[in-house]
Amino acid sequence: MGDTVIVVGGGVVGLTTAVVLAERGRRVRVWSRDPAARTTSAVAGALFWPYRIEPAERVGPWALRSLREYLVLAGDPAATGVRVAAGLMTDTPLAGLGSWADELPELREARRDELPDGCAQALRGRLPLIDMPAHLAYLEERLGAAGGGVERRTVAGLAEPAAEAAVVVNCSGLGARELVPDASVFPVRGQLVVVENPGIDEWLVSAAGNGAGTSYLFPQPFGLVLGGTAEDHAWDPRPDPETAAAIVERCAALRPEVRGARVLAHRVGLRPARPGVRVEAVQLPGGARLVHNYGHGGAGVTVAWGCAEEAALLAG
Template sequence: MDGDGIGDGIGDGTSDVIVVGAGVVGLTSAIRLAERGLRVLVWSRDPAAGTTSAVAGALWWPYRIEPEAEVGDWSLASLRVYEELAADPTATGVRLVPGVHADTVLAGLGDWARRVPGLRQLPPDEVPGPYEAGLAARLPLVDMPVHLEWLRARAAELGVRVERRAVGGFAEAAAHARTVVDCAGLGARELAGDGALRAVRGQLVLVENPGVDSWFTAADKESSETTYFFPQPGRLILGGTAEEGVEDLVPDPATAARIVARCSEVRPEIAGARVLGHRVGLRPARAGGVRNERDPAPLSGGGMLVHNYGHGGAGVTVAWGCADRVAELVTGVRS
């Protein structure tokens, strides 16, 4: 095994659990399992930089995710972790940054919102841009390339190995470990045979930051176009789109121009910012919400299969809460 916890071969039969997928959902699940004393191996078809997680704008907020009854607790559990990680933003990539959710009212949110420290309704004259309502908060904003590296390093400290390997089926993983955890994201359509999974295309524009130090979002659940900007080290991320069923990974210039125009309505200085690049990712959304459960059918040899996928655009927001649930399902012990 290399010093950074990354291996090149197949599992050697000494793992208790194989986690399929090395995005934020897979790595947090692996960490929680390893913290319970299990020997964990992660199989990933893509490098961390090639996962959907790496493209995410990554503001903590339960955005377009179900089931509502569980999302609040998962989100708040993750919020507590990010608040701790924000003490060392250079290493973890997590910062607490102020901002505004426009077109949002506190009364329209679940009980979880009342447990978010500092979340408050703004008077109309304090809401930026052409919006009449908004919430202000200081929330975790995650620089995903840095954070994924931190997750990999934390996993390695716990003895987790990460191997680049495309998985043809869960039986393949079951030959190397008694328990398999499915964190394959959109890949679970084929691996788990789940027709409820669908891609939701998100396009971003990266620009030089003209001095913006707060985040902003305005997301209409009924529209495929959203408006947001997130200040990250060395860049400002502009968004976005939420195009259901679209799987084209090529950035569209017309879409990019509309993204810049919408963000410029809120902060005019964005209009003249130099474009650094474009990003497209496919969010793994699922009709019926996140699947976080033990599969009723045992694997070959009697092993256990646990699913943890379908997080849509809120994988970062619920990652640690869902990972806690995975650890409970695998070990039978609540944290």
């Protein structure tokens, strides 16, 4: 079992970490309670942007590494689910975004005639926008091609995988609250609405306010994703009709053609937040090495590759 690594968690962070490890020659098994299509990752928007994640000094390098990978993957969007799309991020200054923004030469201050009604400032640029169901399937296929695999398995404690592998990587997200246990992990509930796209081909994020009322429109192959919410310590996975109606109304205020679009789906995801992302290694009493990689909040997609590479290094 000396060359075996068990990754606990089959969302985007777990699968990306498993891919990196497998492509470096490790024998990788992913233990996941749910299929990838039923994880929180599958609900994500998912626009590349460091959203609700700390600490900033570590997030920057993780995001930069991930951005470079997504730009490569965007060369084949049909296979990877990743494409580069144009759009607007309102109420966000260009200064201070971090080194990752330097990789996007088209990112600039929007002209006044490019601003939606009611918006005084925005950035305009082209960013990776990921079709998460397609991307998760791609990661599973890439893992399989590298010799790894995914097993449906519920884990009651991290001692279970440690009994079968010399290295365990904990990518359990919100599950880390019980598995570690780590009481600092908490859910940030996000609700969104998927509607028939009335012809919108650019993404739009209105980041005014404290983040709880951030509005966004993400055109995806399966429909137009409207959001969203960010409710700390909210555990209810059921869509709330009043919240859904408010989301549609906020988005329609930005793009009036959304009003009246046929609703295709309501979705809720519980983002696995923590005061700071935990990527570190500890030694277990039985001799196995445990690498933690969890607490990514609303930016798991944005930092997945950077965190995966750091976790792989810690795995030895």
